[in-house]
Amino acid sequence: MKKSISYILMATALLAASGLFSSCEKVSPQGVLLGNTSVDDRVRQSLIYYSYHGADLDWDLTDSIEEYSFLVGSDSHVTFDPGRLYEMIEIGIENDDLFYCHLGDIVDTKPEYYSNTQFALYDATRTWKAKYIKPLIDEYHTADDGMYFDKRITPSTKNYLKPWDDWNLPFYPVVGNHDITHNGWSLFCDQFKTSFYEFTVKMGDEYDRFIFLDSANGTLGKYQIEKIEENALQHDNKKIRHTFTFTHTNIFRPSLNEFASTYCREELYYILDKLADWKTTIAFWGHVHAWDDRNFGDVRHITMPSMNFVDHPNGGDDLIVRVTVYKDNREPKVEPVGLYCKERSRQELISAGYNVSTY
């Protein structure tokens, strides 16, 4: 009798657990045991993209620029309303921030969530291009040439002059676990192209290095680690001043009630060691939806809060950060930036042209 009760209890618990998992959009039940998206495959694919477009990502700033800034946000978890993501870019355009970094979990995995995000980013791209990208008309070029430039970039360098369509919003994301649940990598990859890449920003004679790592599965994976060890991302030897790294899965857990998983032990120590090896100035982490700012070794680690509507329905004063980098050897300045827009109703989203078919 007692045995039967035990079996019934166990079966009920198993049923409840499977029901919970299968009804949850955010979790892939089979993925708990075996993920259907491999970090190795994503990195392979990313490196192909990088081999063709890596150099296009670099910034060579004009000599007159004494400082530049960029915004970092994390875990926007866009569903129907990409308002917070748009607000981040709007703030950046208003403040003349050079580019935008996102630490992953941009979108919860569903095709319409991705299409809404794409719609918002296209819109933001139009606003960004209208402000920064101008047609080049000089003694050598006419309006018919259709070439456009960004005045912040040094003339004569590779990325200074491009046709209108080749200019894209400088939005640099890494992939997060929720971006790839339910085979979301195909959607992510279609929109953001890559999950493992780097670029440099040249200001004066020195370069700042920006490294983006794929840790959506809670690991960098064997292949990515091999490529890191081979310096596969560095396309040439440059005199690096600051290194900034961006990845989704956090290392530091701000408090005991933050249950987000981190890296397995050996990998955790490998990453901390590698960041020191790179002489990283600031390492940015997401995933845990909580703020943490600490120095470990000589590296500053900033773990970002989420910027989504669920965690912060009314917004907050410190949901993203602005990092300002100076031409002299001052330490980069990190300051919190607030996001305050509220989630729109279904009707408002329809009016704005968003897809709410499964709202």
Added chain:
Amino acid sequence: MIKTLKRLTVTLMLAVTTGTALAQYYSGEHTFDGENKHEASVSLTTGKNIITGPCIGNTVHYKHYFNDHWSVDGGANLQYTKGLYGFKAKGEYHLKIRSFHMFASGEYMFNHYHEYNTNENIGNMSVRFERGYWDITLGGSLINYSMMGDHYTEPLTLTFGAHATLRPRTHEWNVGLLFRNYDDFYYENWNINWGLDFYYKFNPRWKMFGEFNIRPAGSMSQLASKYETTGKIGLIYRWK
């Protein structure tokens, strides 16, 4: 003839009584069998880890039972190719509550990761409940690590594990399935280790045991990804 029958009957009765008496002692894993107070084990672990590549190493272990309630044990771990060296000491209290066996334990573990010059100090307190076919463990770990002249203590981490076996724990052989966020020589955060284990008792003193572990990276909302696969095989010897 009658004498022979009497002898046979007495022998059979003694055998049955002895069997019954032995069965009264709970002889599950890591439990005092009522006779042998010392237990030593040695095992060989081999496998593959995405960071350290192929790995091979040994663990050694000694346990002393003071009585049916109290025991202490210590062990060492030498993972040669990983460059991971560790030791641990543990005290355990066993109590039988109706049909359950409860084990409350406190443990200290030290690991040195040679490649990253990292030292790890771990304190753990756990309670394990066992019945014939299954056991569950719940507890908490404090993990501190130091490297590059700095150190960090992780917030208290939940320790959890569950294990179910095909045969009752008293059986001479067994096969089981397990999941847990710890192993003999590590405690993780939420990274779960899935395993299949087995043992075979040659006699009351000698036992062979083994384990096949899959330790994926990623858990909960993260899709699992390959991190480490290991196999372990070892021998336990018990003596008075």
